Amino acid sequence: MQSQLDRRLALQGGNKVRELPWPEWPTHDDGTERALHAVLHSGRWTISGPFTGESSRERRFARQFAEYCDSKFCTPVASGTASLTIALLALGVGAGDEVLIPGLTWVACASATMAMGAVPILVDIDPTTLAMSVEAARRAVSERTAAIMVVHPYCQVANLDGFLTLSSELGVPLVEDCSQAHGARWRGQRVGSLGALGCFSMQQSKVLTSGEGGAVVTSDRALYERLEQLRADGRMFSAEPRRGSLELEEVGLVQGHNFCLSEFQAAVLLDRLGHLDAENARRRQFAGTLARIFQSTDLARLPPQDVHAETTYYNLVLELDMARFGGNSVDAVARAMTAELGIQVSPVYRPTNRHPLYRPHLSPRYRGDAVRTASLDPARFALPNAEAARARFITFPNWVLLADEQGADDILAALRKVAACSDALREMEQGILHQAF
Ligand SMILES: Cc1ncc(COP(=O)(O)O)c(C=O)c1O
Numbered sequence: 001m002q003s004q005l006d007r008r009l010a011l012q013g014g015n016k017v018r019e020l021p022w023p024e025w026p027t028h029d030d031g032t033e034r035a036l037h038a039v040l041h042s043g044r045w046t047i048s049g050p051f052t053g054e055s056s057r058e059r060r061f062a063r064q065f066a067e068y069c070d071s072k073f074c075t076p077v078a079s080g081t082a083s084l085t086i087a088l089l090a091l092g093v094g095a096g097d098e099v100l101i102p103g104l105t106w107v108a109c110a111s112a113t114m115a116m117g118a119v120p121i122l123v124d125i126d127p128t129t130l131a132m133s134v135e136a137a138r139r140a141v142s143e144r145t146a147a148i149m150v151v152h153p154y155c156q157v158a159n160l161d162g163f164l165t166l167s168s169e170l171g172v173p174l175v176e177d178c179s180q181a182h183g184a185r186w187r188g189q190r191v192g193s194l195g196a197l198g199c200f201s202m203q204q205s206k207v208l209t210s211g212e213g214g215a216v217v218t219s220d221r222a223l224y225e226r227l228e229q230l231r232a233d234g235r236m237f238s239a240e241p242r243r244g245s246l247e248l249e250e251v252g253l254v255q256g257h258n259f260c261l262s263e264f265q266a267a268v269l270l271d272r273l274g275h276l277d278a279e280n281a282r283r284r285q286f287a288g289t290l291a292r293i294f295q296s297t298d299l300a301r302l303p304p305q306d307v308h309a310e311t312t313y314y315n316l317v318l319e320l321d322m323a324r325f326g327g328n329s330v331d332a333v334a335r336a337m338t339a340e341l342g343i344q345v346s347p348v349y350r351p352t353n354r355h356p357l358y359r360p361h362l363s364p365r366y367r368g369d370a371v372r373t374a375s376l377d378p379a380r381f382a383l384p385n386a387e388a389a390r391a392r393f394i395t396f397p398n399w400v401l402l403a404d405e406q407g408a409d410d411i412l413a414a415l416r417k418v419a420a421c422s423d424a425l426r427e428m429e430q431g432i433l434h435q436a437f
Contacts, residue, residue: 009421010339012428017340017417018410025399026209027275028268035267045263048232048248051241057266059237062215064273068183070193071217073224076266077231080179080201082259083214084112086230087175087197088147089254090216090223093118096372097146102132103383104349104390105151107357108201109177117365118146119372122352122381128303130154130317130348130389134162141170148174152181152191154317154348154395155287157309160186160194167195175199180314182208183280187308192217197227202269207283207314207398208276210265231259283313283401290316290408299324299415300394315395317348318415322392326422332429333418334394340414343400348393351386353378 008014039045039057047058058076066074077083093099095117101109103122110120124136130153137148148167150158160176167174174195178184182200184191192198197220200206202213216227228236234256235248261269291302300318305311325333330347337345352358360366360376400407418425 007417007421009336009418009424009428011336012424016342017414018342018407020406020410022341022343022407023399023402025397025402026204026211027272027279027402031274032268032271035271036264039263039267042263047237047260047263048235048246048258049263050244051247053243056247057263057270058261061261061266061270061273064270065215066217068190068273068276069198069217070190071198072219073221073227074215074217075224075227075231076261076269077214077216077259078261079212079259080177080199080203080206080214081108081112082231082257083179083199083201083216084108084149084175084177085115086227086257086259087199087216088112088116088118089230090226091147091173091175091196093146096144098142098144098375099146100132100137100140100148101352102149102151102153103352103381104130104386105153105177105352106179106349107352107355108179109149109151110352110358110360113149114360114363114365114376117372119144119375120352120360121145122378122383124383124385125389126159127385127388129156129158129306130303130393131156131158132163133385134159134166137163138166141166141172145170145172148172149177150174150195151177151179152184154180154315155311155313156303156317157181157184157186157191157306157311159306160191161308164194173197179203179206179214181312182206182314183276184312185310188310193219196220197223202265205314205397207280207312208269208272210261210268210272213261213265213269215261226254229254230256232256233258279402280312283398284311286401286403286408287313287316289405290411293408293412297412297416299419313401314398316398316401318394318396320392320394320415324419324422326419326426328422328425328429330391330394332425336418336421336425337394337414340417341410344397346395348389348395350390351383353381353383 062074097118176195179201234252241247
């Protein structure tokens with residue numbers, strides 16, 4: 001017999017569906033601790049410190065991550081934003097250029113573009129994958145298009161066949177933002193290796209993390225040599241470093257910045273890279289379990305996967321049948337799910353043209369340039385598919401998928417409970433609204 005408390009929403013003081021903790025994130029073990037300890041005593045905490053006679057952790061990570069990504073080269077950097085920034089700089093994107101970016105993504109795609117003084121062109125998404133739509137991208141192309149920045153979002157790979165075709169037809173480089181897709185494949189090849197450049201974030205929520213961090217991969221030597229200098233104030237690794245002397249040599253063929261990854265971060269990434277495939281496999285298995293048990297409900301579904309894609313799960317995404325939630329908004333359902341499960345459940349990003357962190361008019365870069373300021377106006381972009389997705393998808397963080405099968409049962413049980421308590425949720429949300437006014 002269900003108790004009264006079980007039937008009341010956790011938001012209203014009822015019992016939570018799940019009392020068990022979810023797996024911890026980020027993961028680490030004795031190997032991670034030993035790796036950090038070794039850096040502490042190594043006398044080298046950064047690549048800009050003196051050469052100690054052994055390869056830096058940063059170089060070792062660069063070699064291993066390039067190989068992991070089916071690419072020839074890798075330049076590690078301090079963040080995903082830095083990876084996008086040096087990618088665009090390496091491609092020569094500048095003031096007056098336009099970069100196609102998805103209209104549903106983290107704000108870094110726009111902010112990195114604006115760091116060039118270029119204009120982000122917000123492109124609507126494919127309603128199935130939530131990635132940028134190839135057709136919408138084609139319609140957004142102009143003579144000023146200098147790069148296409150495609151994101152592989154949540155647990156999907158963008159249609160790379162379509163984007164590679166568009167890129168080669170236009171002669172405009174494709175930048176893959178793989179911040180949410182470490183280890184995913186398209187037609188058997190790792191994402192990041194198909195475009196001109198592949199960019200990654202290693203921020204804490206990502207499936208490979210050092211707290212903050214990032215990387216760019218490429219197989220183009222000329223681009224790589226620019227990337228190396230761009231992230232180290234114009235310096236590059238010496239071919240013949242001398243113990244006790246600086247390993248970075250002043251080259252200065254570009255205007256660089258300091259976007260270097262520290263040796264502590266590189267040590268963590270080296271250690272965790274060895275666990276990435278196994279953790280991604282566990283997440284896939286969990287998603288498979290969830291898909292199986294969701295066959296018994298029409299409350300929600302996992303988005304279908306493209307046959308060419310082997311996806312990874314940065315976020316688990318569920319498409320809700322909103323008609324089953326009694327007129328509640330997706331935000332209200334996400335709040336109720338968060339309370340039932342004890343884990344942050346969120347709607348997808350707000351479309352970029354109304355995202356609270358996209359504030360192009362506050363940037364001083366375009367001061368005095370009325371034409372470009374007008375072209376930045378978010379209101380000139382229509383993103384109907386991104387709007388529709390924002391109203392019916394919810395996301396769960398990657399570590400939920402490291403739980404056992406009970407976790408999948410709990411997600412379904414929470415959804416059923418929230419749907420069954422729709423009236424109570426609506427009344428509660430209306431009460432909060434009334435209090436606010
Ligand atoms: C798609 C995408 N691009 C870029 C970034 C920026 O990465 P960072 O926060 O490491 O700068 C993120 C981070 O959330 C992201 O999800």
